[in-house]
Amino acid sequence: MNHPKTTSTVFFLFFLLMHNLVNSQNSYSAIDYSKADSIAISLRGENLDNLPMLCYRLTEHLDTEKERFRAIYRWVCDNVENDYYSYLKVSKKRKKLKNYPLTYDEWNKEYVQTTFKTLRNTKATTCTGYAYLIREMSFLAGIECKIIDGFSDKEKVKNGITNHSWNAVNLEDKWYLCDATWSAGKTIIDKEGPYFKKYFEESYFLAEPETFFLKHIPLNPEWTLISSIPKNQLN
Numbered sequence: 001m002n003h004p005k006t007t008s009t010v011f012f013l014f015f016l017l018m019h020n021l022v023n024s025q026n027s028y029s030a031i032d033y034s035k036a037d038s039i040a041i042s043l044r045g046e047n048l049d050n051l052p053m054l055c056y057r058l059t060e061h062l063d064t065e066k067e068r069f070r071a072i073y074r075w076v077c078d079n080v081e082n083d084y085y086s087y088l089k090v091s092k093k094r095k096k097l098k099n100y101p102l103t104y105d106e107w108n109k110e111y112v113q114t115t116f117k118t119l120r121n122t123k124a125t126t127c128t129g130y131a132y133l134i135r136e137m138s139f140l141a142g143i144e145c146k147i148i149d150g151f152s153d154k155e156k157v158k159n160g161i162t163n164h165s166w167n168a169v170n171l172e173d174k175w176y177l178c179d180a181t182w183s184a185g186k187t188i189i190d191k192e193g194p195y196f197k198k199y200f201e202e203s204y205f206l207a208e209p210e211t212f213f214l215k216h217i218p219l220n221p222e223w224t225l226i227s228s229i230p231k232n233q234l235n
Helices: 004-029 034-042 051-059 065-079 084-096 101-122 127-140 154-159
Strands: 144-151 164-171 174-178 185-190 193-198
Touching: 034 051, 034 065, 051 065, 051 127, 065 127, 065 164, 084 101, 084 185, 084 193, 101 127, 127 144, 127 164, 144 154
Parallel strands: none
Antiparallel strands: 144 164, 164 174, 185 193
């Protein structure tokens, strides 16, 4: 025979568990990006000649910061291709100046200044260009966003060669990480030469820091957004 108090306690705990599960699911599904995606898709093919107007059209009918940022992010991913030959150029320069960080920093600052001009004309760029465009468009939409430089794997950390850039964005007083370069698609190299296969990869949009960190190791550990990282994870 079950004790009445035991039965009540079990029922209460089961109810609490189900309540929390439902709330968790509702919280996850509460962010519906379909409207933001629809707006971004409707503006596919627009040029970058008037960036403030493009940002306005992408965000004017969206209520939340997350939706506005999503529209910007989705548009960039859908309309900008990865420039493989520019990637090779930057990689070569990084390796050449590996032991001359100040010289590389000077070169990189000049390169960033010319990035948008090339991007505007061709809608093709490297990770630096993606990160730069996301930051500039976010600024125009009143959203705080930073470019984060770092490494795509531990081997690059050991070599000391930074080889990737992505973004950190502050939405509703919380920082998130994203990588438009890897969300935009993938460069395929075959016997006919490299080409860019475009598809939207959701997993790099506002990614979980612990997962993101596996392939995004920032120069400044603060931008892992992980409170405590074992030292062996950074070596």
